[in-house]
Amino acid sequence: MSWNWEVIGETGLQFFGKVSASISHEIKNVIAIINENAGLLEDLIARSEKGIPLDPERLRTQANRIIKQVRRGDDIVKGMNRFAHSVDEPLRQTDVNDSLALTCALSNRFASMRGVALELDPSPTQVPIITNPFFLQNLIWLCLDFAMGSTGTGKAVSLKAGKTEGGAEIRFSKLEDLAAADIESFPGERETALLQALRADLVINKEMGELRLTFPVQAEG
């Protein structure tokens, strides 16, 4: 089968760029908070040098705030590292549940900007398929972007990955406004190209307010 490489390449690059920009923004926020708390510690030291006694509780609060941000920064960088390594191999065993969780984590800031809550319902077991992990994340990202625009007043997207007889599925539900959504333009060229590359299917269920992606056990190499 011939894939639309031009569209897949451009879509992938846009995805990579958007995620990288978002991560850099998150890291900047973490640095800004550490900077303010370190500054506050400096202020406390300066006051103590003037004879005002140091309050251990206040110092502890500052230290805890810095530790919290270091952990947050570490989580962000770990996610970024996993995302960057998803382009290492064109085909490998991938846990769909794990890819969904990572893409959700990478999308959280965008969801927050749109006032949408992402409700991930993790599968208790792994959902393994052999696929291209980067294309998979890109397709989840695009579907999530569409889903976030179809939440209606509920302002939430529920996400769940699971095993099927033929492979795996991901459900995007609670899409109250799906019936009114412009499904003439979705899936568009980008989603179609990725669906083909992953040998995946997309079913839009307007009545249930749900998108369902299905994947075979093994995509083509």
Add this chain to the structure above:
Amino acid sequence: MSEKVLLVDDEQDFVDAMATRMKDRGMEVTTTTSAADALKKVEEGTYDAVVLDLMMPEMDGLEVLKAMKVKRPELQIILLTGYATVQKGVEAIKFGAMDFIEKPADLKVLTEKIHQATTQKMVLVEKKIQDKVKKLIQEKGW
């Protein structure tokens, strides 16, 4: 007289630490992590300067800036951002921001900007009063 500052950022820990440091420097600081609440506060109170994060959930910082300027044209707004691009900076100034600072902010620089904002606001308020007086004199024919 201490400067009245409204600090708006969706990161609670950032707001808490920065507000404490600003208060330690003699400023009167009000904080909020919500764009909608910030607009309400601007409507209800008077501030010498607003320090506003450009990336706020639900409402873009530039939208908040525009809405604040409609409510209070004399308001001096300093935008804070995680990623300062020339384009965003130009847009911010075009929409009436007094200045644009990249995170992590240097508090010394920010404090200077707040002092400038206070002076600028006083000039604008004085001009507004002068204009009102002039208009009144003309109307009454004094």
